Amino acid sequence: MLDVHNHQGKFGQDYLRALASAAGLIVFSYDLDRVGIDLGFRSPGRAGGFTAPAIEVQVKSWSKPLPVHGEWHFDGLTEQQFNWLAGPDYTIPRYLFLVSLPPERAEYAQFEPGAMTLRYLAYFLSLEGEEPVADPDPARRREVTVPLGNVLTIKSLLRLLDSTLVGAG
Structure with a gap:
């Protein structure tokens, strides 16, 4: 069985793969992680005159989130990881995807007649x-705030891909 840290991270990525599958998207990953990107999501068709719009994401999962004033305060990014996502210079838009899950791994998936629920x-x-942080230190953390309204759903995931087309062309 996987240790707690690896299990949590794997579940976070698999959760996102299931969501992308439900949205009809292609999920891709690179053979080597040298730029802080865990997964990519691509539309298999054309949208707005463009072929196969895509986004790239860094996936973080956590089991002890506490909202403060309508936001998650996440301090699990190092300054280097933050820099891999910060700024406007990427040809493929980048996002942080934060997966909130139960502290007990036995609660990651809940089953009932006719349904399986992935939590949370x-x-x-x-x-x-x-x-980006000037002179980033891979040992220092950079906190980010994520609005509670930024829930990742099929509709919002597709909207993120549609946003790749804004301003293109």
């Missing part, structure tokens, strides 16, 4: 408008 929710955040 995922959230998204763009750091495009943030300035």
